[in-house]
Amino acid sequence: MAVWIDETGTLVRPAESASIEPSPMRAIEITDDLPERMQMLFTEVKKLPDHAEDYRAAIVDWVENGADSRFAMAPHEVLEASQPRPLDHSRAAALFELGCHLHDTVGKDAAVPFWKQAHAANPENWTYKRQAWTLESTPPGEASDMVQEVSDTYGTTWLDDVIANGGGEAYGITPAL
Amino acid sequence: MILESLAVDPATFADATGWESKPEGLCKGDQCVPAPEAVTADGLLDVTVVADRLGMAIVEDPDHGLVALGPESGGRALTTTTVPDLPFTDADGNPFSLSSLHGRKVLLVAWASW
Numbered sequence: 001m002a003v004w005i006d007e008t009g010t011l012v013r014p015a016e017s018a019s020i021e022p023s024p025m026r027a028i029e030i031t032d033d034l035p036e037r038m039q040m041l042f043t044e045v046k047k048l049p050d051h052a053e054d055y056r057a058a059i060v061d062w063v064e065n066g067a068d069s070r071f072a073m074a075p076h077e078v079l080e081a082s083q084p085r086p087l088d089h090s091r092a093a094a095l096f097e098l099g100c101h102l103h104d105t106v107g108k109d110a111a112v113p114f115w116k117q118a119h120a121a122n123p124e125n126w127t128y129k130r131q132a133w134t135l136e137s138t139p140p141g142e143a144s145d146m147v148q149e150v151s152d153t154y155g156t157t158w159l160d161d162v163i164a165n166g167g168g169e170a171y172g173i174t175p176a177l
Numbered sequence: 178m179i180l181e182s183l184a185v186d187p188a189t190f191a192d193a194t195g196w197e198s199k200p201e202g203l204c205k206g207d208q209c210v211p212a213p214e215a216v217t218a219d220g221l222l223d224v225t226v227v228a229d230r231l232g233m234a235i236v237e238d239p240d241h242g243l244v245a246l247g248p249e250s251g252g253r254a255l256t257t258t259t260v261p262d263l264p265f266t267d268a269d270g271n272p273f274s275l276s277s278l279h280g281r282k283v284l285l286v287a288w289a290s291w
Contacts, residue, residue, distance in 0.1 A: 001286070001287045001288075002284055002285060002286040002287070003260075003284075003285050004282070004283070004284060004285075005260050005275075005278075005282070005283040005284075005285060006282060007279065007280050007281060007282060008279070009259065009260050009275075009276065009279055010258050010259060010260065011255070011258040011259075011260055012258075014254070014255060015254075015287075018284075018286055059284060062282070063282060066282075075258040078255065078258045079253055079255050079256070079257075079258065080253065082253045082254040082255035083253065083254045084252075084253060084254070085248065085249070085250045085251070085252065085253060085254045086250055086251070087232055087234060087250045087251070089247075089250060090232060090233055090234040090247030090248050090249070090250035091234035091236065091247055092247070093234075093247040093248055094233075094234045094235070094236040094245035094246060094247035095236050095245065097178070097179060097245050097247075098179065098236055098238060098243060098245035101179045101243065101245075102238070102241065102243075106241065110241070114236070114238070127289075130289070130291045131289070131291070133291075134291040138291075143290075144290040144291045145291070148291070
């Protein structure tokens with residue numbers, strides 16, 4: 001995710017997915033010898049929207065043309081293009097922050113109930129889910145588990161939730177270019 | 178915002194949320210919301226009143242004596258396009274202020290390893 005900020009400290013694009021090169025995971029060959037869940041996972045990964053080339057070109061256009069770039073929004077356009085925030089999302093943010101605070105000050109077990117509630121209050125927020133999941137499936141000090149198939153604590157996984165929310169093609173906040 | 182009670186110092190609240198307590202109400206950017214009963218007799222903000230006026234969710238954790246206050250709701254995630262002077266730490270551990278980049282275009286990317 002990224003935002004664009006002009007020379008005066010003003011947002012000219014709100015938060016949106018911001019890849020500038022396709023994920024190498026798209027190139028993974030799905031073979032029959034992979035476990036079924038991995039085949040399903042990579043199938044969804046290959047459906048993720050890819051706007052890397054267009055997004056990179058938009059950045060270059062903004063750098064060259066500034067406020068005259070067609071990708072630089074006026075203030076009212078930025079506000080209107082930012083994500084809706086109903087009360088449930090405010091509640092989810094509070095629950096997630098409380099969980100983070102408890103994780104750091106008390107321990108993970110204290111955080112989990114609040115993170116579960118945050119996931120339920122805003123099921124489309126992948127940051128809340130993946131932050132919680134990665135602490136389940138990644139031992140301290142080791143590289144992050146990107147697959148996130150551990151589900152004992154939360155009862156769901158990245159793959160299950162992606163499929164439930166419309167598949168890989170519906171994942172993320174697509175930049176409106 | 179994490180609190181230990183349902184009353185908060187206005188300056189602390191402004192630092193955490195961007196909403197300042199002014200004579201005309203609670204204000205952020207060009208937006209002001211009337212809240213005449215938000216300030217208590219001892220000069221603190223009544224969090225229940227503020228939350229009601231701004232659509233902020235309150236989550237209480239009595240086991241740990243904590244209160245979490247969510248961001249304002251009812252509209253869009255952004256209420257202003259003015260970027261706050263966010264404090265960061267650079268790769269060498271030194272304080273880094275976003276405002277130090279004024280005069281240049283900034284692409285601010287948030288990323289996680291998962």
